[in-house]
Amino acid sequence: MSEWTEGEHTLVFSSNRGRFALDDGESGPDLSSGRPVEILLGGRWIPGRIESALDICTSLAGKVFGSYYFIADGSGEVCGLCTSMKVRLAE
8 A cells, every 4th residue: 555645736737738747836747657646536535546548638729639647546437637636646
């Protein structure tokens, strides 16, 4: 079982198109595929990991980009990532 940091972070858009970063006062490190995180959903911290795929896309002004998403441990349920989501990182 992972140890989770006590600090909460907020997802922000990365300066690298199509990616998310952590907001720690400034745009922090990007989240990459396979990164274990907990995401606050419905008032509960859900453990899982970040993944990416080209078949899950976001369209911006007619341009299509691959997307990053969250996969919950155990159930395998998938949730798209959005800015302002609260996350914690594994140590």
